[in-house]
Amino acid sequence: MLALTAAGSLFFPGLYLLSKRTLRHLVGRSEQDAAILSTRLVSSVQAVMASTAGSIIAWSCRDxxxxxxxLTDTYILFATPYFAYDIYAxxxxxxxxxxVKGHEEAGIRSVGVAVVGFLRREMLLVLHHVFMVSFCFPASLMWRRGRGDFFQGVLLxxxxxxxxxxxxxxxxxxxxxNTRLHKINGGLMLLTFFTCRVLLFPYxxxxxxxxxxxPVYMVPLVAPWQCNLGAALLWPxxxxxxxxxxxxxxxxxxxxRSSTCKEDREDGQTE
Structure with a gap:
């Protein structure tokens, strides 16, 4: 148990540092750009690992x-440190x-100002991550008493x-x-977010x-309170x-559309 958590505690920050160092020294990215790209990379790697594990678990559990x-408890133990790492990243x-914007101040005060500003900007995401560690972790490993691996897989x-x-x-x-890649990615993001997050809890x-x-409306009355609380806080x-x-x-x-219409008007005036 501790070995898996320790492995996750080393893997995600280690991947971040390796990616950041590579981008800085081999690709020539700035400190800020390397940090942001590395954070996105680690998040994507974790997402691929989680969704792969979830697919295997959900497909394997007929009952x-x-x-x-x-893989259920194994991946939960391994991935839980990710949420603490991600807050820091x-x-x-x-x-x-x-x-970069010139808002830094010297010494400890700059860290304090940055923490306050960060919490104001990302409060919901930070609370989400804290909830995942403080509530979902014990709920997934202890409170469910070894039942419902299928639901854990679907959640992943x-x-x-x-x-x-x-x-x-x-x-x-x-x-x-304005690139085609961004438009395609946007469509896939809308589809996957709606299917795998918005429809997740009703499913x-x-x-x-x-x-x-x-009946579905009876489920909240018989489901464990931890399930109802988690859904009530995460689904909104x-x-x-x-x-x-x-x-x-x-x-x-x-x-x-506005840009296209403007170009069409300019073309018409030119003709």
Missing amino acids: VMEDRHW MFLCYWLKQQ LAEISTPFVCLGKVLIRHKKQ LYYAYSSYASI LQLYWFTLICRGALRQFTAG
């Missing part, structure tokens, strides 16, 4: 409550951005959308919003209702983030 798969990226599939989210942010950072309740042969976050993604896609679509 959604009783079937077990060794996100803070480091934020701090480097502030320094939520990470499928993460690589598309990371790629979209990288493309925006490098002013590639979990539906799957249990089919297993227990009860997914809905909120999906709304932000949709707003961003709508702004880009509107801006693209």
Whole structure:
């Protein structure tokens, strides 16, 4: 148990440092750019590993409550340190951005100012990560008492959308919003986020209702309180983030149409 957690504690920061060093010294990226790209890379690697593990677990468990798969507890133990690492990596990226903007201050005070600013900017994401470690970790390993590996596997599939989210942010950072790659990635991000995050919790309740042969609306009354609490706190976050993604896609679509109309008018005047 401790060995797996220790391995995860070394793997994710180690991959970050290796990627950052490579980008800095072999590719010639700036400190800030290397940190941001490395953070996105590690998040994408973790997402691929999690969704792969989730696919194997969910596919292997025919009985959604009783079937077990060794990969369930193994990956949870290995991946839990990622959420603590990711908070630090996100803070480091934020701090480097502030320094580039000329907002840094000397000594301890600069760290304190950066922490406050970071928490104001990323409070929801930080709370999400803290909740994953403080609540979801014990709920997944102890409170469920070895049952429901299928549901754990399905929950891991939520990470499928993460690589598309990371790629979209990288493309925006490098002013590639109008490229075909960004448009394709945006479509895949919307599809995977809606399917694997927004529809995730309704599907979990539906799957249990089919297993227990009860109506879906009865599931919250018989499900463990930990499941209901986790869904009540995590699902609204997914809905909120999906709304932000949709707003961003709508702004880009509107801006693209405005740009096209302007070009058409200019072409007409030239003719």
